[in-house]
Amino acid sequence: MLAEKYADRIQKVFAKYPDKRSAVMPMLYIAQEEYGWVSPDGLREVAEICELDPTQVKSIAGFYTMYSEHPKGKYWLQVCTDLACALRGADEFYGQLKETLGVDDGGTTADGMFTVEHVMCLGACDRAPMLQCNFHFHENLDMDKMNALIAQWRAEAGK
Amino acid sequence: MAEKQYPNIIYREKDVPDIRRYEVYAAHDGYAAFKKALGMEPKAVIEEVKASNLRGRGGAGFSAGMKWSFIPQSEPVKYVVVNADESETGTFKDRQIMENNPHQLIEGALICAWAIQAKAVYIYLRGEYMDVAAQLDARIAEAYANGWLGENIQGSGWSCDMFTHLGAGAYICGEESALLESLEGKLGQPRVRPPFPAQKGGGLYGEPTVVNNVETLANVPWIMRNGAAEYKKIGTEGSTGTKVFCLSGHVAKPGNYELPFGVTIRALIYELGGGISGGRQIKGLLPSGGSGPVIRFDGNDDPRLDTPMTYEDFQKLGSILGSASFIVMDETVDMAWVASRITKFFKHESCGKCTPCREGTYWLDKTLDRIMDGTARPGDVDLINNVARNMQGMTLCALGDFAANPILHTIKNFPEDFKARMGAGD
Numbered sequence: 001m002l003a004e005k006y007a008d009r010i011q012k013v014f015a016k017y018p019d020k021r022s023a024v025m026p027m028l029y030i031a032q033e034e035y036g037w038v039s040p041d042g043l044r045e046v047a048e049i050c051e052l053d054p055t056q057v058k059s060i061a062g063f064y065t066m067y068s069e070h071p072k073g074k075y076w077l078q079v080c081t082d083l084a085c086a087l088r089g090a091d092e093f094y095g096q097l098k099e100t101l102g103v104d105d106g107g108t109t110a111d112g113m114f115t116v117e118h119v120m121c122l123g124a125c126d127r128a129p130m131l132q133c134n135f136h137f138h139e140n141l142d143m144d145k146m147n148a149l150i151a152q153w154r155a156e157a158g159k
Numbered sequence: 160m161a162e163k164q165y166p167n168i169i170y171r172e173k174d175v176p177d178i179r180r181y182e183v184y185a186a187h188d189g190y191a192a193f194k195k196a197l198g199m200e201p202k203a204v205i206e207e208v209k210a211s212n213l214r215g216r217g218g219a220g221f222s223a224g225m226k227w228s229f230i231p232q233s234e235p236v237k238y239v240v241v242n243a244d245e246s247e248t249g250t251f252k253d254r255q256i257m258e259n260n261p262h263q264l265i266e267g268a269l270i271c272a273w274a275i276q277a278k279a280v281y282i283y284l285r286g287e288y289m290d291v292a293a294q295l296d297a298r299i300a301e302a303y304a305n306g307w308l309g310e311n312i313q314g315s316g317w318s319c320d321m322f323t324h325l326g327a328g329a330y331i332c333g334e335e336s337a338l339l340e341s342l343e344g345k346l347g348q349p350r351v352r353p354p355f356p357a358q359k360g361g362g363l364y365g366e367p368t369v370v371n372n373v374e375t376l377a378n379v380p381w382i383m384r385n386g387a388a389e390y391k392k393i394g395t396e397g398s399t400g401t402k403v404f405c406l407s408g409h410v411a412k413p414g415n416y417e418l419p420f421g422v423t424i425r426a427l428i429y430e431l432g433g434g435i436s437g438g439r440q441i442k443g444l445l446p447s448g449g450s451g452p453v454i455r456f457d458g459n460d461d462p463r464l465d466t467p468m469t470y471e472d473f474q475k476l477g478s479i480l481g482s483a484s485f486i487v488m489d490e491t492v493d494m495a496w497v498a499s500r501i502t503k504f505f506k507h508e509s510c511g512k513c514t515p516c517r518e519g520t521y522w523l524d525k526t527l528d529r530i531m532d533g534t535a536r537p538g539d540v541d542l543i544n545n546v547a548r549n550m551q552g553m554t555l556c557a558l559g560d561f562a563a564n565p566i567l568h569t570i571k572n573f574p575e576d577f578k579a580r581m582g583a584g585d
Contacts, residue, residue, distance in 0.1 A: 022324075063510075122287050125248075
């Protein structure tokens with residue numbers, strides 16, 4: 001249960017705002033961290049913690065793209081293919097990455113390791129091609145660097 | 160030839176190692192400006208910032224001091240919200256300001272908070288800047304530990320808190336009223352105005368609120384320390400001070416460059432940016448990311464490249480300076496493809512509240528897809544113009560215009576790129 005396991009963090013979040021409702025987005029991040037996605041259980045728990053209706057919480061989770069309403073791979077790779085990155089080779093890079101992992105846009109590898117998807121501008125246009133892996137930046141990439149990262153992540157996961 | 164030196168404000172300490180740490184920042188006169196402000200009447204602080212003509216760096220260019228002066232002092236609870244949602248395509252300056260010199264932002268936000276006597280400052284960062292927010296939290300903790308935040312700050316009798324808040328992936332939250340909705344735990348959709356954020360009923364939790372961009376507030380410590388008169392010596396009359404220009408696309412050296420307003424486009428792209436990649440010719444420039452009208456250039460000798468970079472001069476070019484997110488495109492770029500990419504961005508980011516934007520971006524995207532895949536129908540370009548014109552000025556926030564402008568101007572400035580893709584019938 002989130003309320004017990006993350007009691008300290010939850011209290012710190014509440015201390016920031018005069019209104020419990022403002023805590024809904026930070027709480028959804030906690031739920032996603034715990035369950036790997038915003039699961040029905042996670043939604044219900046966040047609603048209870050913030051004293052909101054579960055439907056309200058679901059609408060928030062659906063509106064913002066960083067909350068995943070479906071399970072993802074262990075490593076969620078979000079590649080920026082927006083205009084500024086595309087001018088610096090992001091489309092080609094993303095094509096090669098999908099080929100290497102054998103998945104289409106939005107797909108997850110059979111072993112559950114990687115989910116890949118293209119996203120809008122991530123604010124790193126001068127360091128394209130780039131991606132976020134579980135919301136951490138990796139910049140100035142090419143396929144050599146990418147293959148090394150994939151190997152590193154596989155090693156970390158023991159796969 | 161040695162590179163020309165330009166005066167820096169935001170980046171003046173960029174070569175100081177570890178300037179992000181409190182001890183280093185403090186040793187370089189850090190928080191001296193805030194201390195000076197605390198010795199002044201809040202009203203006098205507002206007057207000083209107003210006199211500097213500091214204009215909002217988020218894109219709209221509205222006078223910061225004016226914004227602060229709209230706050231009704233009689234209201235007991237007021238807020239400062241820092242817009243660090245930076246989501247415009249091609250914009251990556253605020254992230255680097257927060258990463259490299261976070262105390263400069265904290266100090267600027269504190270001066271603003273003192274000037275309007277705010278109860279708290281919220282820094283709203285886009286969710287993807289999670290790592291930046293964690294760093295910023297550590298720096299805010301340093302400011303608390305050294306008595307610049309919390310109860311009775313420096314014996315002034317005034318108390319103020321500062322918090323970071325993460326968005327979760329929504330371009331629209333860079334729009335100030337949508338940002339406030341999001342901070343209140345709601346869908347990030349723009350509000351009907353009036354009341355404006357500065358007014359009772361219009362700001363955060365209904366309280367009067369100043370919303371300023373990161374770069375805007377990062378200028379404030381320098382202004383307080385050196386005075387408005389010194390600040391106005393940098394830049395031009397209508398555009399005072401410096402601007403951080405985000406340079407991306409087909410340039411040899413992409414990155415952030417801080418320059419006084421009034422330096423030419425040519426100096427930025429060709430001197431600092433190393434010119435067009437591979438020695439090719441320039442074709443177009445999006446000066447305010449995806450949301451501003453594209454400017455046409457006919458190669459590297461186009462005299463309009465000598466235009467000074469100011470808010471005023473860019474209007475004369477038929478565009479806007481906006482956030483100064485310069486996406487440079489060379490001669491190989493198909494402008495119909497550019498229009499299609501930008502339209503996909505806005506279709507994805509439309510919040511869905513206003514019909515013209517929600518439906519319009521869908522129609523524009525569908526029609527552009529036909530043009531791109533070779534199945535264009537006669538009249539498709541006219542259809543795009545018609546749909547886009549019916550989005551302009553018809554929505555609660557500027558996003559409807561943002562989505563319409565680039566495509567209208569791409570068609571107007573590069574008709575040949577669209578003609579080439581249309582069938583014989585059009």
